[in-house]
Amino acid sequence: MKYVINSKSNLQEKVAHGAFFTLGTLNILLVTLICVYLLLAGLPGIIKIGFFDFIFNDTWASTAQNPQFGILPFILTSLYGTLAALLLGMPIGFFCAIYLSFFVSKKLKTFCIGLIDLLSGIPSVIFGFIGMLVLVPFLQELFNLPDGASLLAAILVLALMILPSIIKVSIVALEAVPKQYIEGSLALGANEVETYFKVIVPAAKSGIAAAFVLGVGRAIGEAMAVMMVSGNASNMPALFESVRFLTSAVASEMSYSQGLQKEALFSIALVLFVFILTINASFNFILKRGQRK
Amino acid sequence: MKLKALVSTLLVSCTLFSQAYAFEDKTIATDGSTSMEKFIGILGEDFTNKNDGVKFTYNPTGSGAGIVAVLEGRTDIGLSSRALKTKELEQLNATTVAYDGIILVVNKDNNVSNLTTEQIKDIFTGKITSWKELGYEDRPIVLIGREAGSGTRDGFESATGTKDMCQYRQELTSTGDVLTTVSQNKNAIGYISFAASSKKVKTLNINGVTPSEQSIEEGKYTLQRPFVFVTSKQQKLSDLDQAFVDYVFSEDARKLILKIGVVPASKK
Numbered sequence: 070m071k072y073v074i075n076s077k078s079n080l081q082e083k084v085a086h087g088a089f090f091t092l093g094t095l096n097i098l099l100v101t102l103i104c105v106y107l108l109l110a111g112l113p114g115i116i117k118i119g120f121f122d123f124i125f126n127d128t129w130a131s132t133a134q135n136p137q138f139g140i141l142p143f144i145l146t147s148l149y150g151t152l153a154a155l156l157l158g159m160p161i162g163f164f165c166a167i168y169l170s171f172f173v174s175k176k177l178k179t180f181c182i183g184l185i186d187l188l189s190g191i192p193s194v195i196f197g198f199i200g201m202l203v204l205v206p207f208l209q210e211l212f213n214l215p216d217g218a219s220l221l222a223a224i225l226v227l228a229l230m231i232l233p234s235i236i237k238v239s240i241v242a243l244e245a246v247p248k249q250y251i252e253g254s255l256a257l258g259a260n261e262v263e264t265y266f267k268v269i270v271p272a273a274k275s276g277i278a279a280a281f282v283l284g285v286g287r288a289i290g291e292a293m294a295v296m297m298v299s300g301n302a303s304n305m306p307a308l309f310e311s312v313r314f315l316t317s318a319v320a321s322e323m324s325y326s327q328g329l330q331k332e333a334l335f336s337i338a339l340v341l342f343v344f345i346l347t348i349n350a351s352f353n354f355i356l357k358r359g360q361r362k
Numbered sequence: 363m364k365l366k367a368l369v370s371t372l373l374v375s376c377t378l379f380s381q382a383y384a385f386e387d388k389t390i391a392t393d394g395s396t397s398m399e400k401f402i403g404i405l406g407e408d409f410t411n412k413n414d415g416v417k418f419t420y421n422p423t424g425s426g427a428g429i430v431a432v433l434e435g436r437t438d439i440g441l442s443s444r445a446l447k448t449k450e451l452e453q454l455n456a457t458t459v460a461y462d463g464i465i466l467v468v469n470k471d472n473n474v475s476n477l478t479t480e481q482i483k484d485i486f487t488g489k490i491t492s493w494k495e496l497g498y499e500d501r502p503i504v505l506i507g508r509e510a511g512s513g514t515r516d517g518f519e520s521a522t523g524t525k526d527m528c529q530y531r532q533e534l535t536s537t538g539d540v541l542t543t544v545s546q547n548k549n550a551i552g553y554i555s556f557a558a559s560s561k562k563v564k565t566l567n568i569n570g571v572t573p574s575e576q577s578i579e580e581g582k583y584t585l586q587r588p589f590v591f592v593t594s595k596q597q598k599l600s601d602l603d604q605a606f607v608d609y610v611f612s613e614d615a616r617k618l619i620l621k622i623g624v625v626p627a628s629k630k
Contacts, residue, residue, distance in 0.1 A: 110554075119542070130510075130526065131510045132510040132516075132526075133526040134526060142368075181431050187422040201539070201542060201543070201546075202467055202542070202546070205546070206546050206547070209547065215502035215504045215531065215545075216504040216531050216532065216547055216549060216550065218531075218532050218543070262593070296535065297539065300531060300532040300533070301509070301532055301534065301535075302530050302531060302532060302533055311530075311531050311532055313533075320535075321533065321535045322507045322509050322510055322511055323510075324535075325396070325511030325512060325513070326509075326511055327422070327511075328398070330510075330511065351502075
């Protein structure tokens with residue numbers, strides 16, 4: 070049977086359909102455009118420098134007489150930095166989410182979530198600035214370093230920056246677990262802590278994994294804050310050494326770059342893009358496989 | 363009386379003529395140093411605003427390429443951020459229009475106040491690694507530089523002869539970041555443009571000379587490089603190009619030049 074719709078709402082229907090269709094298509098188009106552009110802009114550099122020379126050479130001297138474009142130090146720095154930031158940020162964020170979900174009064178929880186929102190709204194340049202003014206001199210003093218700008222400073226700043234997204238996504242995941250699970254677990258004689266860790270957390274596994282991916286994405290893509298605290302010299306990564314991330318390598322030299330140097334910077338962006346795609350894809354894969362079981 | 367009338371008619375017609383037929387060639391083409399981008403950009407913009415219909419082009423290729431472009435007649439004015447060699451001066455005219463002075467800054471607690479050219483080179487290439495050798499406490503020297511491609515870095519390294527040899531601990535992307543870092547770290551030494559000098563840090567003398575507009579222009583302060591307009595000896599500048607060169611030495615232009623952190627030269 071066909072429903073008869075009056076002409077007015079039919080028109081509304083059509084307009085709405087048109088609007089959603091246009092905006093949706095535009096969105097997809099823009100994403101495709103960015104991907105295609107990045108490929109076209111990034112590939113010439115890699116081809117001219119040579120793939121292995123680009124990825125596995127450990128010297129970056131883009132404006133030297135005989136320029137060298139090796140980004141191995143940037144890749145390793147980005148990997149180590151992101152991993153270490155997650156190692157620090159993930160447990161803190163996760164336990165914070167459990168605490169806020171189950172252990173505090175509603176009033177305090179609302180207040181804390183307000184604070185976390187505030188933290189996530191702070192622009193990254195502010196994190197960088199505070200890191201530069203407070204954290205870097207503090208680290209220099211604490212470890213008796215010649216200079217505090219280091220991989221460690223960047224890791225600490227990144228760990229702080231990824232906290233809000235980890236906490237919020239984890240809370241949502243934990244609270245989506247049906248109440249019956251908790252009641253059932255308690256009724257069977259498990260105590261509260263057992264219930265939280267053995268029933269709710271496994272049930273919220275996929276949401277927590279999503280929080281992790283979000284954290285990785287934010288940490289590996291952050292440029293401004295790490296640029297201000299990491300020192301930016303293209304050394305191989307070491308905790309107390311000045312280092313440069315993939316993101317800050319692009320950002321710091323882009324403004325004056327020209328010729329092959331500029332192409333190489335686009336190639337770095339392409340490498341970063343591939344990294345993020347790989348990470349997202351592999352987590353999606355793991356999640357889907359986990360759900361099937 | 364007659365003579366006076368004649369002179370004034372001539373003058374008036376001359377002015378009219380120059381007004382009407384001024385600048386037959388409507389384009390000023392410049393080519394050369396990327397370090398002079400800001401300099402030529404701000405002056406070119408102001409000049410085109412003041413002269414309707416004039417087009418201004420700038421091709422950022424590098425000092426060497428700019429000089430070659432003049433030799434080959436591909437551009438009106440070449441831009442060089444180094445002094446011309448004697449061989450180049452055989453075929454070219456060089457007009458120094460400004461001086462890019464660079465100052466060395468250290469933490470305020472640092473009691474070193476003067477460095478020689480030799481010492482600067484040794485510090486930035488990593489031969490001298492402790493402040494003790496320079497008369498300060500036994501602290502490691504931390505070199506704060508700018509990112510590759512920065513005009514200040516290029517200016518510093520070419521003026522000290524340390525190109526591609528500097529071993530920076532930090533490569534920062536702005537003068538402000540350099541100032542903040544140096545003001546916080548007792549071990550640090552960095553360089554900034556002369557115009558950006560700040561009370562947050564201590565400015566060093568070089569070979570006993572304090573950097574100032576005067577000492578930079580007179581060449582006594584050596585950590586600097588000239589901004590040079592390069593023109594052909596064979597081909598005379600067009601009226602428009604000449605007008606632009608004259609404008610660069612005007613009071614208006616001087617103000618703009620100082621604003622972007624460069625010391626204007628006086629006409630010789």
